[in-house]
Amino acid sequence: MARDGGDRFMALNGMPASSRFPKTRHLLKHADFQRVYQGGGRQFTGNMTVFFLRRECGGGEPGAGGPKVGFTVGKALGGSVERNRIKRRMREAVRRSWPACEAPVDVVFNPRKSVLSLPFAKLLDEVERGLRLAAQRTRVTEQK
RNA sequence: CUGCUGGGCCGGACGGUCGCUGCCGGCCUGCGAACGCUGGCGACAGCCAGGCUGCGCAGGCGGGGAGAGGAAAGUCCGAACUCUACAGAGCGGUGUGCCGGAUAACGUCCGGGCGGUGGCGUUCAAGCGCCAUUGACGGAAAGUGCCACAGAAAAUACACCGCCCCGCCCAAUUUACUCAUUGCGGCGUGAGCCGCCGCAAUGGCGCACAAGCGUUGUUCAGGUCCCAUGGUCGCAAUGGGCUAAUUGGGCGGGGUAAGGGUGAAAUGGUGCGGUAAGAGCGCACCGCGCUGCCAGUAAUGGCGGUGGCAGGGAAAACCCCACACGGAGCAAGACCAAAUAGGGGAGGAUCCCGCCGGUUCUCCCGAUUCACACCCAGUGGCGUGAAUGGAGAGAACCGGCGGGAACGUGCCGGCUCGGUGCGUCACAACUUCCGGGUAGGUCGCUAGAGGCGAGCAGUAAUGCGCGUCCCAGAGGAAUGACCGUCCUCGCCCCUUCUUUUCCGCCAAUGCAUUUCUGCAACGCGCGGACAGGAAGGGGCGGGACAGAAUUCGGCUUACAGGCCCGGCAGCUAU
């Protein structure tokens, strides 16, 4: 089964650093979320909605070089167990998709309930696509 | 063994890779302060530079170790803890509610009592005993209110029907009438249930004096149903009453609380006596109330006496009684504290004294009013407090006037000074300090009514001491993602064995023989098919309910599967 998926896992497991996801890479503040919703772009990718916005004043803070990611998992998505499961799967997927995006952007993922039962390889694919998309779009707007 | 049910326990296991959040210690980098060390300068306050050590913070690297539950849930109770209010108590409100115990506390738990339900045993039965289970289980003679429809009446008991007695009136009857007893004959043969019989049997149960009910039948009108030991009709005999009496009807007065089939519920129940009719009116048993003794800590139980019945339900209607509770909640609360706005003090920009006026506060004075407490036979007295008032005193602040000092400045004299005039008013920038306090951060924050083990006390809940262990602390919220093996459950497939039923065959097979063929076997025989069971293997799918948020004790609710203990029913074996 899924020979190609197995290879992908091997490759990801072999990748040593930069696949970590500490708190400094999280997007936590309510104001940050509002800024991304108001000023950024959005794209729906099937099982989630991706919001993104380039961060300008990302000066001296640690972890300012790369993207920062936040999730919104509302009460409508289920009980606390299911919401936690969704967040954990999303975090894991983002953690393994860091190479897709190097730009300093703020990204907010708004997952749907189907993330719970989706095979992990597909979820990984979608998150990686979303991150790459966010990087490209923000670069375009910057050139304008 | 199966099914139902009650209680307790567990809540998949092991491993790999990569992660997340605290903690411990190591290394590196940066910053900060201390300024201990070195060097330089110096007015010996200190400053500058260097780099070592230790400290704090942040980041990075690699290491060790830890990391969701029995319900973490619902937030239904109870506490700890914190702040706040408070002399004490009450009112109000909320909650609890048989008794005793456990506990920090509880609406929780344990034990007991009483009641309900089910089962078993015993007994002719009533009843009694045992077991299981269950109960929001104080008070209805403290008071208010409610009880539809039906029913005479729904809480005051008695209006109505009925029954009985007395009085009056009317009608009928008259030697006939009437009453009682006995005998004979007739009428009747039953809707329902049980039993009995099959041309024989015909027994029992089931109201009444009446009003009425009930039954059958059923669409309604209407009709039907009456005595067997006591019904009714007729006849006869005997005895009694008698010209007034009897019967019937009406009216009036009284007695009665038995009955009146309704209803969820009807004013003690059954029997006997008793009476004009009746009635706890009397008696026996049962129930109930009061009371005495005994047992028990108590709830309560047992025995006896006594009363003749007090009196329905409902308090999850209001309410009464007893007891408990001040309020808010870790976003409690404490500390540090940015930016911005704002507050206060000082400098900027001056202090002192006296007089007058005003405001506020405190004290003082006595009068009136009110409230409370005490004394008193009392309209009275006395004390305290409050409000109003006053002419007084003090303090603070504000305003005005006057004087002095100091400073600035002008003028005059004059030169280590003096005199005199004016000003020193207000506001603001700015500087500095202080306090409150937002964002943010730190603490609270996990060693506890803690877990485990065995012991002792206790029927138990639980308690006591001993030993041992440290076991999540996040904060837009970590405790994960993926994979492998095993475990378990369900379905499907294959192999082997086996059971029942059915079908086919005396052969397949083995041995002998060159071959034909012969021998072995009607048997617990051989072969096959459907179905079932067991074991093994393989494949697929499933493994619940659910995520700590200050911490505990309970309750309630959700929950796949497994284990243990108990009760009931059925089957099988001994």
Added chain:
RNA sequence: GGGGUCGUAGUUCAGUUGGUUAGAACGCUGCCCUGUCACGGCAGAGGCCGCGGGUUCGAGUCCCGUCGACCCCG
């Protein structure tokens, strides 16, 4: 962490306090009206009162538990 409100016909709501008959409007169905539709008229169906217990003679209503939805405060 506190506090509150509401679940009744397909839909929106009465009825709940103070217990004994479940109602209104719109919608739906059928018939009439009209050449046809709409409007209108007549008739009808449709409810285990969120769920589970209890109190009571009797529960939509009272009590307890539970589920769901919504709102407010810090």
